Amino acid sequence: ETGVTQSPTHLIKTRGQQVTLRCSSQSGHNTVSWYQQALGQGPQFIFQYYREEENGRGNFPPRFSGLQFPNYSSELNVNALELDDSALYLCASSFLRDRGPTGDYGYTFGSGTRLTVV
Amino acid sequence: AQTVTQSQPEMSVQEAETVTLSCTYDTSESDYYLFWYKQPPSRQMILVIRQEAYKQQNATENRFSVNFQKAAKSFSLKISDSQLGDAAMYFCAYIRSKLTFGKGITLSVRP
Numbered sequence: 682e683t684g685v686t687q688s689p690t691h692l693i694k695t696r697g698q699q700v701t702l703r704c705s706s707q708s709g710h711n712t713v714s715w716y717q718q719a720l721g722q723g724p725q726f727i728f729q730y731y732r733e734e735e736n737g738r739g740n741f742p743p744r745f746s747g748l749q750f751p752n753y754s755s756e757l758n759v760n761a762l763e764l765d766d767s768a769l770y771l772c773a774s775s776f777l778r779d780r781g782p783t784g785d786y787g788y789t790f791g792s793g794t795r796l797t798v799v
Numbered sequence: 800a801q802t803v804t805q806s807q808p809e810m811s812v813q814e815a816e817t818v819t820l821s822c823t824y825d826t827s828e829s830d831y832y833l834f835w836y837k838q839p840p841s842r843q844m845i846l847v848i849r850q851e852a853y854k855q856q857n858a859t860e861n862r863f864s865v866n867f868q869k870a871a872k873s874f875s876l877k878i879s880d881s882q883l884g885d886a887a888m889y890f891c892a893y894i895r896s897k898l899t900f901g902k903g904i905t906l907s908v909r910p
Binding site: 714716721722723724725726729737739769771773787788790791792793795 | 844899
């Protein structure tokens with residue numbers, strides 16, 4: 682089975698620009714979630730996509746948006762980049778049941794994209 | 800809202816010794832999962848151990864075990880026979896519908 686792949690691994694952008702990060706999901710998984718991890722901190726939940734629709738969102742502004750495709754891969758888009766957006770962005774895939782708590786099948790993480798905004 | 804607290808920013812352990820990493824969480828739910836993840840310098844989050852809240856028995860995975868106290872909302876990780884490869888950041892995480900992480904703890908292993 683394939684794991685989760687994120688691209689690019691590193692990226693430098695200028696304040697005000699837009700960026701798109703990409704993530705492939707593990708085979709058999711139907712859900713992708715994105716996290717922002719500032720240096721020395723724990724990952725913060727941005728949002729989650731299930732069957733191509735957003736089904737959960739953390740405390741992030743609307744300039745953070747995403748997509749999930751029929752093959753369950755995903756994109757994270759950030760508009761109007763700010764210096765504080767510099768962080769490691771992690772993607773994770775999982776299998777979500779229709780009801781009940783998530784967690785039965787675990788989460789598989791990618792190695793992240795290191796975004797630097799200058 | 801769910802919160803996860805890891806109050807120790809750093810810990811150090813001698814190789815072959817045992818170390819315990821602490822974690823507390825807050826939730827009003829009764830059915831959820833708890834995890835410990837390891838993040839080495841390669842950045843990829845690696846699942847160390849998982850605990851289902853409705854199971855009273857503490858989870859064990861080889862050298863890793865947890866002490867799950869549901870009433871106290873405590874979930875500590877014990878690493879036995881520590882190895883140099885155990886050095887990493889460790890995150891405690893809670894999930895009901897979304898993953899919530901603690902701030903993490905940096906574990907160093909002295910040879």
